[in-house]
Amino acid sequence: MTDLKGALIGCGFFAVNQMHAWNDVEGARIVAICDRDPERLKTVGDQFGIERRYSDAEALFSDGRFDFVDIATTVQSHRPLVELAARHKIAAICQKPFAKSLADAKAMVEACQNAGIPLMVHENFRWxxxxxxxxxxxxxxxxxxxxxxxxxxxxxxxxxxxxxxxxxxxxxxxxxxxxxxxxxxxxxxxxxxxxxxxxxxxxxxxxxxxxxxxxxxxxxxxxxxxxxxxxxxxxxxxxxxxxxxxxxxxxxxxxxxxxxxxxxxxxxxxxxxxxxxxxxxxxxxxxxxxxxxxAIQQHWVDQLKRGGEHSTSGADNLKxxxxxxxxxxxxxxxxxxxxxxxxx
Ligand SMILES: NC(=O)c1ccc[n+]([C@@H]2O[C@H](COP(=O)([O-])OP(=O)(O)OC[C@H]3O[C@@H](n4cnc5c(N)ncnc54)[C@H](O)[C@@H]3O)[C@@H](O)[C@H]2O)c1
Known part of the structure; x- marks a missing residue:
């Protein structure tokens, strides 16, 4: 089976860990990155050798050619970015905290359910x-x-x-x-x-x-x-x-x-x-x-491939x-x- 292709949005403090982990995960690789801060985009792009770089998430999704998105931004952007993924029917991982409010988090779960896409919260501590x-x-x-x-x-x-x-x-x-x-x-x-x-x-x-x-x-x-x-x-x-x-x-x-x-x-x-x-x-x-x-990123790939529920799915994380x-x-x-x- 060929590797799943991923795009990562948000090249900040914690995303560097996620990028390193994606290098180790079997069955997936990151093909595109996005950050509205040009300096961070360049630093992470150069460090991990990623050619496709975007300053705008809409442009990233319009270009497509990836199977899932890893949203590693801070909380303010989580709802709009998850909803963008749902509109493009792209499976999504979202960093914690899931949302600014429970109402937002419920809306995000519903958007992904309606779009028929898997949604996992990057709630890594249980791993x-x-x-x-x-x-x-x-x-x-x-x-x-x-x-x-x-x-x-x-x-x-x-x-x-x-x-x-x-x-x-x-x-x-x-x-x-x-x-x-x-x-x-x-x-x-x-x-x-x-x-x-x-x-x-x-x-x-x-x-x-x-x-x-x-x-x-x-x-x-x-x-x-x-x-x-x-x-x-x-x-x-x-x-x-x-x-x-x-x-x-x-x-x-x-x-x-x-x-x-x-x-x-x-x-x-x-x-x-x-x-x-x-x-x-x-x-x-x-x-x-x-x-x-x-561990959580390997779990994401394994469950995507076998069509299984993720341990920290959006629905689980509401609780x-x-x-x-x-x-x-x-x-x-x-x-x-x-x-x-x-x-x-
Ligand atoms: N699980 C953990 O152990 C752990 C540890 C630290 C941080 N985190 C989480 O990771 C998330 C990111 O934290 P951080 O410390 O890396 O933040 P950060 O501010 O260092 O990085 C966020 C990056 O996202 C970019 N960004 C924000 N909105 C964007 C948008 N709409 N489009 C494109 N780029 C956008 C910013 O320019 C920035 O580079 C937070 O939600 C935080 O809670 C988790």
């Missing part, structure tokens, strides 16, 4: 090797039925150095980072009925919140806490590790710093090193995220995105938000 290892342990029934969980990302890493636009956003940590942690909570403990959240801004130099504590009532009856912070100074900086605690009817799972997976059950306690691979183009500490970028909106609504109104009602 991290340590997260996959936690899921596998649960599937192997290592701790029985989980009834409680904690999904934690607490860091003092200067995320603004690579992504300065984050400091100016009204909504910061839940929309940018917590969205991943909430997706992991769903992936591990299932869909959510209700959300209760509290937020705080500690760093006075930024506009949005940089601390959030979110309580999730899962449909299974389990309860979990998603806690995220970008102002937590620890003796050992854990960025970008998500730490997990799970209590089940027959044991416990702990994903601890340094990618150690500890499982305790009737057979005793077993610790496994679940460190991500350091890919040839990756660099620490980002290698965990970089490996997951490769993660609803948790983001619910968390902001809950924090603003000091109330518990019914997530199922938001999705109806």
């Amino acid at each position: 991290q090797a340590p997260i996959q290892a936690v899921r596998k342990a649960l599937e192997e029934n290592a701790i029985g039925v989980p009834f409680w969980g904690r999904f934690s990302f607490r860091s003092g890493y200067d995320v603004f150095s690579g992504q300065p636009y984050l400091a100016a956003q009204d909504r910061f940590i839940i929309e940018d980072l917590g969205i991943h942690t909430l997706d992991i909570a769903r992936y591990i403990l299932g869909d959510v009925r209700a959300v209760t959240a509290r937020t705080k801004r500690v760093n006075p130099k930024i506009k949005g919140e940089d601390v959030a504590t979110i309580l999730l009532d899962h449909q299974s009856g389990a309860t979990s806490i998603v806690d995220v912070s970008y102002v937590t100074k620890l003796s050992r900086e854990p960025f970008p590790e998500t730490l997990i605690e799970l209590d089940g009817s027959d044991g416990t799972i702990r994903l601890t710093p340094g990618y150690q997976l500890e499982v305790t059950n009737a057979r005793g306690t077993h610790t496994l090193d679940v460190s991500p691979k350091l890919l040839s183009w990756a660099s620490r500490p980002w290698h965990n995220i970089q490996e997951s970028v490769y 993660t995105f609803a948790l983001v909106e619910a968390a902001y609504d809950s924090a603003a109104g000091h109330l518990t938000v019914d997530v199922e009602a938001m999705l109806r």
